[in-house]
Amino acid sequence: MVDRRSSARLRPPRKNWIPIGRQCDRLENLHNLATLVVTNQGSVSPIMAVQHHLTFARERRVASRGFNQAMKIYEDAFPLQERASRDVVADRIRSGRERLMVGREGGDVVVMALVWPVTGFDYLLLDYVAVLDRMRGEGIGQDFVRFLFDKADEERKSVLLEIEDPEEGDDKGWRLGRVRFFRALGAKELRGVRCVLPPLQGNAPTGLRLLIYAKPAPKRLSGSFVRKLVSQVYQEVYGVRPNDPIMTVSIRNIGDEVVLG
Numbered sequence: 240m241v242d243r244r245s246s247a248r249l250r251p252p253r254k255n256w257i258p259i260g261r262q263c264d265r266l267e268n269l270h271n272l273a274t275l276v277v278t279n280q281g282s283v284s285p286i287m288a289v290q291h292h293l294t295f296a297r298e299r300r301v302a303s304r305g306f307n308q309a310m311k312i313y314e315d316a317f318p319l320q321e322r323a324s325r326d327v328v329a330d331r332i333r334s335g336r337e338r339l340m341v342g343r344e345g346g347d348v349v350v351m352a353l354v355w356p357v358t359g360f361d362y363l364l365l366d367y368v369a370v371l372d373r374m375r376g377e378g379i380g381q382d383f384v385r386f387l388f389d390k391a392d393e394e395r396k397s398v399l400l401e402i403e404d405p406e407e408g409d410d411k412g413w414r415l416g417r418v419r420f421f422r423a424l425g426a427k428e429l430r431g432v433r434c435v436l437p438p439l440q441g442n443a444p445t446g447l448r449l450l451i452y453a454k455p456a457p458k459r460l461s462g463s464f465v466r467k468l469v470s471q472v473y474q475e476v477y478g479v480r481p482n483d484p485i486m487t488v489s490i491r492n493i494g495d496e497v498v499l500g
Contacts, residue, residue, distance in 0.1 A: 316369035
């Protein structure tokens with residue numbers, strides 16, 4: 240899910256992790272500009288980025304060094320209950336249901352994302368984004384997410400992001416920081432919508448807020464549309480049945496109209 244999986248975290252190794260594609264062309268990106276990082280108080284601060292020469296692309300092969308490097312970043316960044324197993328991810332990529340996007344420097348993967356095209360909707364779920372631990376805070380995640388958003392624009396699709404609810408847990412500052420991170424890149428929060436991520440491994444669910452990146456950005460969406468979108472994601476991505484209590488909890492507070500802001 241998306242920045243369940245998002246931009247920064249108090250507990251190592253998840254600090255600065257950021258969780259959402261179509262087939263992407265390769266892009267060379269030379270970084271030597273001022274950028275933004277989320278501090279441990281949840282604020283956004285300017286820093287001078289370290290120079291990086293990165294190549295962004297889609298990784299299609301699961302029997303590859305790139306896949307293994309991306310999965311190591313993924314497993315280090317997200318707790319067990321918030322991520323699918325490596326075998327499940329590999330199956331999804333082989334089938335084409337999910338896309339693994341990576342950024343490389345010197346041939347090594349340093350940033351990754353899992354992107355799920357939602358069936359029946361012009362939406363991509365930005366499922367996870369994570370940066371290699373030793374390269375966090377250097378502007379790589381920000382540029383990578385901007386790249387993913389640009390590719391969604393080219394495909395004429397919007398991006399759905401799921402972010403841990405800042406009102407839950409003991410790391411409110413970091414969770415608020417993730418919301419600010421994506422808002423700074425153009426995403427809008429679905430006001431008043433609260434969902435629950437079913438445990439993907441283990442038995443601990445996670446409270447979520449939803450954001451959407453779209454061009455042009457709508458000011459509001461119908462509650463009916465949001466309920467259908469959430470239901471489709473839960474059934475298709477997480478295998479939740481329509482009558483499951485997780486589904487009921489996640490859609491019951493969606494009103495007739497949802498304001499974005």
